[in-house]
Amino acid sequence: MSSHIRRTLLAAGILLITSVIAIAQNGDPGEVRPLPRGFADIELGMDIAEVQQRLIDHPDFFYRGEPDVSLLPAGQDRVIETGGYSHIRRAIFQFSGNALFTITLLLNPQELDHYGLYTTLVERYGEPTSLSPQMVVWQSDRTRLSLERPLTVRYVDIPVFEQLVDDGRARRSVRELSRRRFLDQF
DSSP states (O other): OOHHHHHHHHHHHHHHHHHHHHHHHHOOTTOOOOOOSEETTEETTOBHHHHHHHHHHOTTEEOOSGGGEEEOTTSSOEEEEEEESTTEEEEEEEEETTEEEEEEEEEOTTTOOHHHHHHHHHHHHOSOSEEOSSEEEEEOSSEEEEEETTTEEEEEEHHHHHHHHHHHHHHHHHHHHHHHHHHHTO
């Protein structure tokens, strides 16, 4: 066998081994992953204390602690709003009861662009569930991930969100029934 053929086979073997190692480490580039339950190590369903600790430890957030936590006027639900560094301008973490049910990341357009983020999400999670000029949505039975304009990424816990919508409908129905009973007195 000539030295040229040996070098070609050696180069092909090295290329094959490198490709196998890369796929083993990163997964198949064409492989669609399940939707994440949150951003980095902050996941939907976590309690407020755990989210606060993870925000303190996370290098992308400028979380100062309790001053960044507020109560929503409609109940005992809490919101954490914090600044970010570099890629994240602001982040909002909304809780229902004590469980995280939405994560909203307002991203820095100087560092990221809509198309680049869109192509990354399509490569990871496949084609979106819905697509419009203002919003791209990927959805599973548990999680909704949306890329919105201006450059915003939102994670929503679907079961909790649906329960809140149903609770709101029930409250409106009770108010309407009460209103009708009141009006019937005239």
